[in-house]
Amino acid sequence: MRRLSLGALLLLLTACSPNGCSQDAAAPPLKAGPPAPVSTDPAPAPGETASAPMPDPAPEPEAPPAPEPATWPHDPGGALPPGSGAGATDATIWAAGMRFPMEAGPAYANSQVYGYGGYAAPGPGGQCDARNYAYPWRDNFCETRSWTNGMCPAGRGHQGQDIRPATCEKKVHWIVAAESGRITSIGSYTVSLLGDSGRIYRYLHLDMAGVNALFPTMDSRNVERGQQIGKVSADFGGNATTIHLHFEIKAPVSIGGSPASVNFVPTYTSLVDSYGRLLNGAG
Template identity: 55%
Template sequence: PPPPSPATFDHGPAGALPTGQGSGYLDRTVWSANLCWPLKEAGFANSQVYGPGGGMGPAGKPSQCDSSNYSLPWRDNFCEARSRSNPLCGSGTGHQGQDIRPATCKKNEHWAVAAEAGTITDIGTYTVTLVAKAAPHFTYRYLHMQMSTLAVKEGDKVEAGQNLGKASNDFGGAPTTIHLHFEMRAGVAGLTTDGRPVALQTFLPPYLSLAEAYQRKLNGGTCS
């Protein structure tokens, strides 16, 4: 994959997590060079757990609608301290994707869209899975959309940029904060930039792919 290119919007470096939020993982690979930004509008990549209103958020800022959650810079949170299995994280566990706040702190309003053309292969309690049509057939998973109003169903063929559902706080029986959790998993085996092996379906750091996709959107580009 190509190396990352400069972006004009303010965003923190890949793998740089604030002290106490996990080890982070620095991988400079832009895994999906043609990724479609997975929201119809603007978005703010940061931590929904450690941001205001999150379960580990700062004292004195209880609202998830705090302006700091909806402002730059972006923050990578792949490998943020979580209990989920993630072989690329130093501890073997960590956040498996990137949390993205929608344009405003309003649920069930802002559309999430297909990152690539492909097939909707699974819809769970609070998840939608898209497998890309083009090689290397990345698997993308979207969490916490409003599941009662999805625009797709299992087996649907979708085009890049097509509406999937609206960013929300659905999380099974208990709500989470309003955000889109976005995952990318490997379609083929390979290596990270520091030589770590990547097996089929390994969770990949999506941060730099998202940053380049967002820059293309800012530049007026469209998904194709």
């Protein structure tokens, strides 16, 4: 409660008219000495001390502004380049929270076959053409292939997403574990990671000699989310492909009403989700 000063008390006891103000003669004379406290707080009980007056509430600390959602040009999931197949339109993020599989950006999700330098390229140009190393991102999970892919309209398709690293160079750009788990196999061009969630991540075309050097024994193959597991290259079991990561996610899913079984699931939405976090510095 606000305490009134002596001056304020005097003003309260002063009557005013249009001609001015004068002290009300009817008012009792003021006593000299300090004014009586006007607080109505009860007196503290014996042995207690009076509580301090309540301070004004502190202003709410201002929350730091939420980071702007990172964005970059990317086509929606399922929007494949014309003539390259019919894409899945499933918007599910099948691996919510996963780490983007390249350690650093920028990275370019697009087709190796239907991009420059591929055998169905839109025009002349090599795999290192600057147009391949540019946005927008494009989904190619359902790109035309003869491989079984139950999540695609055709029942067949590419099974994964192709991603080019920041530059057109082998053995430079690190690949990392999408989640904590265990590397269950290292083939001639495929690394399989069984995540703690039960999902399986498959990384193709790494520098396989480098992968084997990092994980020489079965005891060495438990990995943490974000741990380096190899570098982007073009290994293809004795042949070569273009410099890129082919990335797959497998998870239990029911297709066409059948009991759930482990299948390739659309990859693009999880990559968009995780790349946005990477660009925001959240990893």
